[in-house]
Amino acid sequence: MKPATPASQPKTVFSPDIVISHEDIDRAHDREQVAATRARRGFLPRLRLLWLLVGPGILVMLGENDGPSMLSYAATGARFGIGFFIPFIVLTFAMACIVQEMTVRLGAATHRGHAELIFDRFGPFWGWFSMIDLMLGNFLTLVTEFIAIRAGLGFFGIRPAIAVLGALAVLSIALMTHRYWTWERIVLGAATFNLVFVPVALLTHPHWADVGRALLTWKPLPGGLTQETVLILLANIGATVTPWMLFFQQSAIADKGLTTRDIRFGRIDTALGAFLATIAALATLLATAPLFLHHMSAVNFEAAEFAQALQPLIGHWGAALFALGMFEAGMVAAITISTSSAYAFGEVAHRPHSLNLPFTQGKTFYLVLLLEATAAAGLVLIPGIPLVYIVLVVNVIAVLAMPPALLFLYMLVNDRDIMGDLVSPLWANLLALAVVVVLVAAGVLYGFSVIAPRTLALIGGR
Amino acid sequence: MEYHDDKPRKFGLSDARLAKAISSLEPDQIVSTKGQHHVPRRRLTRGEMLLFWGLRLYLVFMVGVVIYQIWNGVR
Numbered sequence: 434m435k436p437a438t439p440a441s442q443p444k445t446v447f448s449p450d451i452v453i454s455h456e457d458i459d460r461a462h463d464r465e466q467v468a469a470t471r472a473r474r475g476f477l478p479r480l481r482l483l484w485l486l487v488g489p490g491i492l493v494m495l496g497e498n499d500g501p502s503m504l505s506y507a508a509t510g511a512r513f514g515i516g517f518f519i520p521f522i523v524l525t526f527a528m529a530c531i532v533q534e535m536t537v538r539l540g541a542a543t544h545r546g547h548a549e550l551i552f553d554r555f556g557p558f559w560g561w562f563s564m565i566d567l568m569l570g571n572f573l574t575l576v577t578e579f580i581a582i583r584a585g586l587g588f589f590g591i592r593p594a595i596a597v598l599g600a601l602a603v604l605s606i607a608l609m610t611h612r613y614w615t616w617e618r619i620v621l622g623a624a625t626f627n628l629v630f631v632p633v634a635l636l637t638h639p640h641w642a643d644v645g646r647a648l649l650t651w652k653p654l655p656g657g658l659t660q661e662t663v664l665i666l667l668a669n670i671g672a673t674v675t676p677w678m679l680f681f682q683q684s685a686i687a688d689k690g691l692t693t694r695d696i697r698f699g700r701i702d703t704a705l706g707a708f709l710a711t712i713a714a715l716a717t718l719l720a721t722a723p724l725f726l727h728h729m730s731a732v733n734f735e736a737a738e739f740a741q742a743l744q745p746l747i748g749h750w751g752a753a754l755f756a757l758g759m760f761e762a763g764m765v766a767a768i769t770i771s772t773s774s775a776y777a778f779g780e781v782a783h784r785p786h787s788l789n790l791p792f793t794q795g796k797t798f799y800l801v802l803l804l805e806a807t808a809a810a811g812l813v814l815i816p817g818i819p820l821v822y823i824v825l826v827v828n829v830i831a832v833l834a835m836p837p838a839l840l841f842l843y844m845l846v847n848d849r850d851i852m853g854d855l856v857s858p859l860w861a862n863l864l865a866l867a868v869v870v871v872l873v874a875a876g877v878l879y880g881f882s883v884i885a886p887r888t889l890a891l892i893g894g895r
Numbered sequence: 896m897e898y899h900d901d902k903p904r905k906f907g908l909s910d911a912r913l914a915k916a917i918s919s920l921e922p923d924q925i926v927s928t929k930g931q932h933h934v935p936r937r938r939l940t941r942g943e944m945l946l947f948w949g950l951r952l953y954l955v956f957m958v959g960v961v962i963y964q965i966w967n968g969v970r
Contacts, residue, residue, distance in 0.1 A: 452927035553934035
């Protein structure tokens with residue numbers, strides 16, 4: 434397939450072979466601000482530079498604290514209490530940082546999205562394959578986001594159809610800005626509500642000594658290593674490390690216009706996002722840990738049931754905050770995940786793909802984004818769909834799909850022809866390899882726990 | 896980059912202002928330039944192909960395991 438120059442862009446302003454588009458102008462304005470701020474010295478200009486350059490990292494990390502992820506953390510707290518999973522969640526976010534840092538370098542060095550690089554470097558087959566792979570996974574995940582939205586707003590008595598249609602309207606309004614910068618700030622503002630789980634956790638009066646002990650000892654793990662433990666283990670990994678994050682952050686970095694000079698800030702952005710997301714994830718686990726102490730079964734809980742179960746312990750306002758947090762988690766993720774699909778489709782199909790595009794120039798981009806979100810939202814409204822199973826499956830499939838996705842990332846980030854001196858150093862490669870080993874090991878452990886549960890006994894399980 | 900004076904206003908900016916704005920972008924950040932200059936194709940070695948397909952088969956197999964678990968759960 435011969436890639437084409439986007440056809441719907443305005444025609445020549447500069448030399449005949451260079452076409453300046455609306456997208457270029459918007460990005461250029463953003464870069465002018467960055468250059469002007471960088472030229473100034475002092476603490477405040479540095480802070481402003483950070484403000485200008487953060488975004489994709491925080492969005493990807495808080496976006497991944499999505500509906501199924503928060504449900505996984507809530508289920509973990511209710512099933513296992515304070516113990517092994519506290520340091521385990523910290524570890525998974527460290528893994529996410531290692532992986533996402535590679536996308537920062539790739540995006541800043543090549544100014545291209547992940548799907549576009551796979552297409553160009555490894556050929557159309559793998560390009561389309563990865564994109565379709567991503568879109569299928571994203572569609573399933575989007576379904577779970579609308580489940581979280583429906584369940585979160587259901588706590589306030591809002592009907593499912595109104596909740597889902599309202600969420601679609603919010604998603605569309607965010608897109609109407611036709612400006613990456615404005616879109617990013619709106620979604621960042623919404624994503625900060627992920628931290629509402631912190632006051633909910635504080636309302637449960639956690640035993641901080643137990644939290645500290647768990648962090649240091651990785652204990653206790655009530656019930657030991659069972660099939661259920663392995664499933665929760667996988668769901669928690671899938672709650673932090675997933676393929677859409679690779680595609681989204683790299684494409685967002687290219688769309689924002691970050692360059693190699695901005696890599697340090699891209700890393701800070703990613704680490705800051707991981708820090709905030711870890712706090713929110715741990716807060717969710719701590720918030721539902723009292724359910725474990727009260728021996729309440731939460732096996733088939735959706736978000737609203739968790740909020741209702743917590744109400745006697747943390748009061749109506751606490752429960753309402755929990756439900757609001759679930760809605761926010763689903764809403765922000767629905768926006769970021771559908772955007773990652775639209776980026777990937779545009780990059781592989783060689784259609785204009787940027788949040789800086791007016792609708793008339795980026796019809797394909799916006800239509801893919803809206804169609805995928807609408808289809809997922811519609812599915813949630815079909816009566817009798819096994820929603821709890823879908824939530825369970827999504828995080829597990831995310832973990833299983835990561836090793837193939839990471840292989841592309843690993844090869845690209847070590848490709849000197851496109852990365853130059855920015856190829857991964859040895860230590861970064863070793864860390865990336867460790868992440869792959871953990872993911873594959875978790876997948877294999879899960880496989881054995883399902884097919885031959887007795888083998889868990891060989892490694893000290895039950 | 897050659898500059899054309901026959902179109903004095905574009906995107907609500909004077910040509911001089913437009914040129915200044917565009918100069919803040921790196922050359923391969925301009926969409927049309929990116930469209931003309933693609934990252935060169937690289938052939939995968941046999942080992943890499945094996946690894947790619949091996950991980951794909953792993954994924955397909957594991958998705959089968961997930962479906963089996965759901966089927967068992969539903970039953």
